[in-house]
Amino acid sequence: MERRTISTDELFAGIRQGDRVSLGRAITLIESIRPADRQPANDLIEACLPFSGQSVRIGVSGTPGAGKSTFIDAYGSMLSKKGHQIAVLAIDPSSGIHHGSILGDKTRMDRLARDPHAFIRPSPAGSTLGGVARKTRETILLCEAAGFTHILIETVGVGQSETAVQAMTDLFLLLLIPGAGDELQGIKRGIVEMADLVIINKADGDRMRLAEEAKLHYHRAIHLFPMRTSGQVVPVLLASSQEETGLEKVDEAIDEILKAVQKNGHFARQRREQAGFWFQESLIDQLSTWVFTRYAADVRQLKEDVLSEKTSPFSAADLLMRKITRPEEG
Secondary structure, eight states: OOOOOOOHHHHHHHHHTTOHHHHHHHHHHHHOOOHHHHHHHHHHHHHHGGGOSOSEEEEEEESTTSOHHHHHHHHHHHHHHTTOOEEEEEEEOBOTTTOOBOOOHHHHOHHHHHOTTEEEEEEEOTTOTTSSOTTHHHHHHHHHHTTOSEEEEEOSOBTBOOHHHHTTOSEEEEEEOTTOSSTTTTOOHHHHHHOSEEEEOOOOGGGHHHHHHHHHHHHHHHTTSOOOTTOOOOOEEEOBTTTTBSHHHHHHHHHHHHHHHHHTTHHHHHHHHHHHHHHHHHHHHHHHHHHHHHTHHHHHHHHHHHHTTSSOHHHHHHHHHHHHHOGGGO
16 A cells, blocks of 8 residues: 655644654655755745754764763763753665665664653765764754754764764764773864863773873863864763663753853854854755756766866866856857
């Protein structure tokens, strides 16, 4: 039997009622690349917009093996016990060869996957830079309209620019592990400078001494960086997701930072700047789609000319732009 098409009005009603099935279908709609889905997706986002913006948006990144999923599972479960509604947007790394994605975060977040107060949505990162899926920001708006109070975004980890996740969250958490040899190995300075809170995870058992050393190292290193635009000193804390220690201190630090940035105006200013950033990104995305669709034949020919070294990539792009902006010269 063919499934009945659900209207955007029905999806919106389901979202506002907190229906997880409707939310999942709505996210699938806005992630769709089908041209026919673009307008319904836009309509749905516009309907949800007045009911968004009330959550705490937290990005979580870290070195490979830092235990991001385990940390989110433990921290999210703690928030749930306090009566909060948790949405986890887990960005899975896509294969560069087959473009597939593991999408296995639900299996790594056992408690949240069974928690009636939590919603986990794994999405493939695809070719998107910044460690976040293409429609993650719009997904945040839908989750907020569904009543989730905390949105946790797990990125694919250090190794590519994390600017995008910072441009859609209120706080950026960086997870590190003790005893990894050179403490700065595998970490770019930029990712540390973006962090609002540094957490040395897996601080338990025989690793406690190494964790304390790592905490001292990063505490000293962070003081060498320029002051954050929020005006806040970046805390360095210890936590163990396995033993569930240090999570309360993490939550207290997050609460203190949020209160401070709301008081000094940084919170509202940052959200305005983020909205402007994503307008620009959305415009670039739509213009790019339009060019590659409307001028597909020209793009193919110019690409062939570049590959055969008949022209440079820059000249080819310039030729296409002149055709678009000054077609009478063609």
